[in-house]
Amino acid sequence: MSHIHIPDGVLPIWLVVIGWIATAVILYLCIRRVRNVQLGRKIPLIGIVSAIMIVGMTLEIVPIAYHINMSVIAGIVLGPALGFISVFIVDLMIAMFGHGGFTVVGLNTLVVGTEAVIGFYLFHALLGLLSSSKTSAGLSAALATMLSLIISTSLMIGIVYVSQVNPQKILHVDKESFIGKVFSLGPHRENEKHEMQDKKIDIETFAKTVLFFGVFGWILEAVITGFVIRYVSRVRPDLILSEVT
């Protein structure tokens, strides 16, 4: 649920620009960090992990409007820097399918990239704590996913709050236009209109809706990530415990 599915033209321009600038700066730092790594070998890996993320993102769970991101898996496997680069690639490609607005790719990368980066560090921290347990890798991955999703969803709600997205104000929908006059079921009188415009964004409703549907998705994604990492740790432990960037 952390993926921002707000269409183009709803978030204010300044926020969209800040999102792109912040993403560009972080990408620059990530590319600098991986400069000394043998990138030729890592790029096909980025391609595979990004492709798996895209496959996950295109499988939507319709009743709760949720899709799994698999960004924590990307973080664990690729490491924070390459994981962030992979998230940017995925966001750019799915924006081409019209999945989420194109202008919000920067903000989406920040939110989903946070999942990958935090997921990586939490996974390794939890793995250290639970190392005696047989199912430590799976459990650590599940817990790391749950916590990262809580953090990234909070970040997403924070972005919407900062943007002050009161569609009434941002969209400036004109009720005096043809459609407004003919079909509007809302208030028409001037004082009612002002009253409505002064009303603050209903962030509470937005947060409640996102958190209510999101919690099912978090559990599902945590379970999936846990099982996947448990399987990989048994079959190819070198993939998740090797040197990452």
Added chain:
Amino acid sequence: MDIGIIDYFANSGKSLLHRASPLYKIISTVFVLSSIVITNDLIVLLSIYLMLASLVILTRLPFLKIISIAAYPAIFAVLFAISSWNEDWIIPATIILKALCAALAMVILIVTTPYPSVFSSISPFLPRVILEGLYLTYRSLFILLELMGNLLRALRIRGGLSPKRYIKNISNFTSGIGLLLIRGFDLSERLYGVMQVRGYSGKIAEEEGKRKLGQEDIFPIAFGLFILSVSLGARLEDDFKLYGIYLLNLSIVFVCCSAYYVYFHNTTRGVFWKR
């Protein structure tokens, strides 16, 4: 979402839009996206959507399939629209229409332009790592989709996905994804080896993009400029709203003309019959 079919549409189509240069199609899409960002008028958005639908008809690709692919983001836009519900349907409708218009504009670009051509056109603006990552993600995507299809079939045949055994199903399915991940890694290593044998030195050859404005490029550019000017007009000129209904009628005429043109000038009918 069937990514394979999108790629097939982009590579097999022969319409006017398919023949236009990727660069000018991208510019046209940027114009349309800018107009969607600029305008908040429901009538203008509805007209843009209908005009985009007329473009879909002109591509001679399956209309309903493309419209349904582009309707996917609406599922998520509904969530945001619900949270902005205020006893008035215009704002939620505007949000959903914005999502639908933007998605349809992007999908039209993608179903008429192969991904590598899009990447080539945006390559001057992207670092090498990201550009190569985009190419290889695109390459890996189709292999993974096939592997995924085989995996699901194998799981069903061997009773790995049985009704009412939810925990077992999740366990089997996620083990399958784990297997997919491992096979993906093996695949990436093999891919790397093949690339090295073929002389890979850290740079993937780019497709030479057509830069000169040709005859086919005039249509997408003119379309994009028309949509942008309509949106700017609606945004800047208050009196423009009086003509909103004419714009809507014009877009309906566009849809009818496109349908008429495609139906009565179907030059590819014989070609399909031969196949």
